Amino acid sequence: MAEANDVNSAVTAEIFEILQQELSREQFRATALPLLLSQITGQTPGDGATPCGGIVRQVQSQWQTDLWVGKSTTLPEDEISDAIDRSAISLTDQWCVAPLPSLTTDDDLPLSIATASALVVRLDGQPAAQSHIQRTTQITSSVLSRIDQRDRRKLRIEQLTAVLNASIDWQRLDDDEKLLHAIADTATELLDCQRASIFLWDKRRKKLIGRPALGIDGGVLEVADSVGIVGEVLLSGEPKLWSADADDEARINRKVDKKTEFQTDSLLAVPMQGGHRGDVIGVFEAINHNNGSFGAFDAAVLSDLATHASVAIEGLRARRTLAQSRDRLVDDAASATKLIGDHPSIQSVRTSAGKVAKTDLSLLILGRNGTGKEVLAQHVHYESNRRNGPFIAVNCAALVESLLESELFGHEKGAFTDANQTRVGKFELANGGTLFLDEVGDMSPGGQAKLLRVLEEKVVVRVGGSQTIPVDVRVIAATNQPLEQLIAERRFREDLFFRLNVVSLTLPSLHQRGDDVLLLAEHFMQHFCYHIGRQVPTLDASARKAMLSHPWPGNVRELRNTIERLCYLTSEDVITAADLTLNTSAASRINAASTSVDASQFPDELTDATRVFQVTHIENAIARSGGNMTDAAASLGLHRSNLYRKMRQLDMNADEE
Numbered sequence: 001m002a003e004a005n006d007v008n009s010a011v012t013a014e015i016f017e018i019l020q021q022e023l024s025r026e027q028f029r030a031t032a033l034p035l036l037l038s039q040i041t042g043q044t045p046g047d048g049a050t051p052c053g054g055i056v057r058q059v060q061s062q063w064q065t066d067l068w069v070g071k072s073t074t075l076p077e078d079e080i081s082d083a084i085d086r087s088a089i090s091l092t093d094q095w096c097v098a099p100l101p102s103l104t105t106d107d108d109l110p111l112s113i114a115t116a117s118a119l120v121v122r123l124d125g126q127p128a129a130q131s132h133i134q135r136t137t138q139i140t141s142s143v144l145s146r147i148d149q150r151d152r153r154k155l156r157i158e159q160l161t162a163v164l165n166a167s168i169d170w171q172r173l174d175d176d177e178k179l180l181h182a183i184a185d186t187a188t189e190l191l192d193c194q195r196a197s198i199f200l201w202d203k204r205r206k207k208l209i210g211r212p213a214l215g216i217d218g219g220v221l222e223v224a225d226s227v228g229i230v231g232e233v234l235l236s237g238e239p240k241l242w243s244a245d246a247d248d249e250a251r252i253n254r255k256v257d258k259k260t261e262f263q264t265d266s267l268l269a270v271p272m273q274g275g276h277r278g279d280v281i282g283v284f285e286a287i288n289h290n291n292g293s294f295g296a297f298d299a300a301v302l303s304d305l306a307t308h309a310s311v312a313i314e315g316l317r318a319r320r321t322l323a324q325s326r327d328r329l330v331d332d333a334a335s336a337t338k339l340i341g342d343h344p345s346i347q348s349v350r351t352s353a354g355k356v357a358k359t360d361l362s363l364l365i366l367g368r369n370g371t372g373k374e375v376l377a378q379h380v381h382y383e384s385n386r387r388n389g390p391f392i393a394v395n396c397a398a399l400v401e402s403l404l405e406s407e408l409f410g411h412e413k414g415a416f417t418d419a420n421q422t423r424v425g426k427f428e429l430a431n432g433g434t435l436f437l438d439e440v441g442d443m444s445p446g447g448q449a450k451l452l453r454v455l456e457e458k459v460v461v462r463v464g465g466s467q468t469i470p471v472d473v474r475v476i477a478a479t480n481q482p483l484e485q486l487i488a489e490r491r492f493r494e495d496l497f498f499r500l501n502v503v504s505l506t507l508p509s510l511h512q513r514g515d516d517v518l519l520l521a522e523h524f525m526q527h528f529c530y531h532i533g534r535q536v537p538t539l540d541a542s543a544r545k546a547m548l549s550h551p552w553p554g555n556v557r558e559l560r561n562t563i564e565r566l567c568y569l570t571s572e573d574v575i576t577a578a579d580l581t582l583n584t585s586a587a588s589r590i591n592a593a594s595t596s597v598d599a600s601q602f603p604d605e606l607t608d609a610t611r612v613f614q615v616t617h618i619e620n621a622i623a624r625s626g627g628n629m630t631d632a633a634a635s636l637g638l639h640r641s642n643l644y645r646k647m648r649q650l651d652m653n654a655d656e657e
């Protein structure tokens, strides 16, 4: 007996030395387990008498060896069941069986699954002391639980990393179907199972909508929200497991199997939570583990996946809602700037504009004042794939050279005396969209040089800054000036002209567009009457004739202003030529300007009446100058840029400064 104790203490010392190391399960089996078993059998490993035994565990109601040393043998199932049932050591001549505490439960896991396991040692008639058995069982159990805990942590880190990586990929998907498939694919891979499905909860209809990977046409399946395991999960808000060989058949909804022609053998379902209150929005289920049934770890992984899946699904929904409202806004803006006109010249411009819109080529729009160059530029923008980006318009004529650079490229705080704050330029504002440079022929030589550099290098440097800022902008320029002549006079850079004039479109003057005058008149009448809230009047034959024969020197702008005045100042249902106050010569126009100053037609309020007078007066000046804004400004005693400013103040559709 004294000798046996000596052996035991030597072996014990060896065991503790081994256990100091960070053993894997296999290392534990190969080095420590034989020594531990020998504590029970009294045999000394290395004496040619290797102990036989190990750890067994129950897998789907079968006992299997988990870690084993010595010869493989038929397991003593009766003794094992007896020990497990009594939670006590079972000892016969042949076998010693000691139950081990559950090895796979963990507070961190969403499901606690008790897995029965036991230490089994073959005795072959050797005596075994209860105290040795208890001590050995205790050491074995605590070492194994330490190893398992470490392995579990490692595994959890790997799993969480995999879930995080997958969820990053999900964020990039912008299609419902693709997202749900990607989530299901990740789940089948990480859980090593045959299928995974997401059931989104339609609370109002009390239905669960199952998608995807269900193998049915259209990939959609509807089930009542109270049926089967998914129903249980919805009700409890907790993960649920089901296994064909151990569980109640009634818990499973076999109707789903029937519809999907699939046999469910094992199933794990977890809740999906979403919204800022964390409400259950659905259920995520995994079906048929490839290697037996699902366990607590699978529940942890599926719960992690469900959390990220909910965020991805809700993120996609939010992005879609945003995109829809953005599309609505863009559609509204596009229809508000419709290029009206059926005349062949306009149809041809429209066709060419449609083609050029699909490219990123620079476009130069030519045409007299008020012919709709900005409208055409907007039309190209909304027809292009930049339509969701900004459309920014700059009137180059309205800016003195010192301001132009800061306006286009922005400035840093302190760049010049009035630069109290950093200001982003129009190029940066137009990033991802279109920049419309109106009256580009009026740009100063310095401005032209800087513009050319930005167009070539596609970067801007703010005034007073040193950092280059990349910009992705399509430039559309417009002018009413003969650029070739300006080039010959050295007032416009030839290299800039070639940069801007990759494609050019010319808008005809309004008097060359035939019946489009009436079409546009109708359009403007609808527009203004809608805003005023009055019935749209009709144009009688005399009015139509007068409109068709008028030369419209101010082009569509003049027509628009004429109709605006008409809508505000008349109240008749039928408009005659006399109501139009159209004038065909400068002299008669001056007369008309004075005759139209008929106080009885003006609004009562002095400010409103003054506005109407100023609008009429400016329009007449523009008309007298044949649409030449510089001349019109001069005749009014104003600088050109001041005329634009005044027109904007009066809401006269002048371009912004």
Ligand SMILES: Nc1ncnc2c1ncn2[C@@H]1O[C@H](COP(=O)(O)OP(=O)(O)OP(=O)(O)O)[C@@H](O)[C@H]1O
Pocket (backbone or CB within 6 Å): 338, 339, 340, 341, 367, 368, 369, 370, 371, 372, 373, 374, 375, 376, 438, 480, 556, 557, 560, 653, 655
């Ligand atoms: N084809 C059209 N369809 C609808 N509205 C138009 C059309 N052409 C011009 N307009 C309207 O006429 C007015 C003048 O148009 P726009 O400002 O585009 O002309 P422009 O040629 O750019 O003028 P400017 O040379 O003075 O800058 C605007 O109010 C615009 O809405």
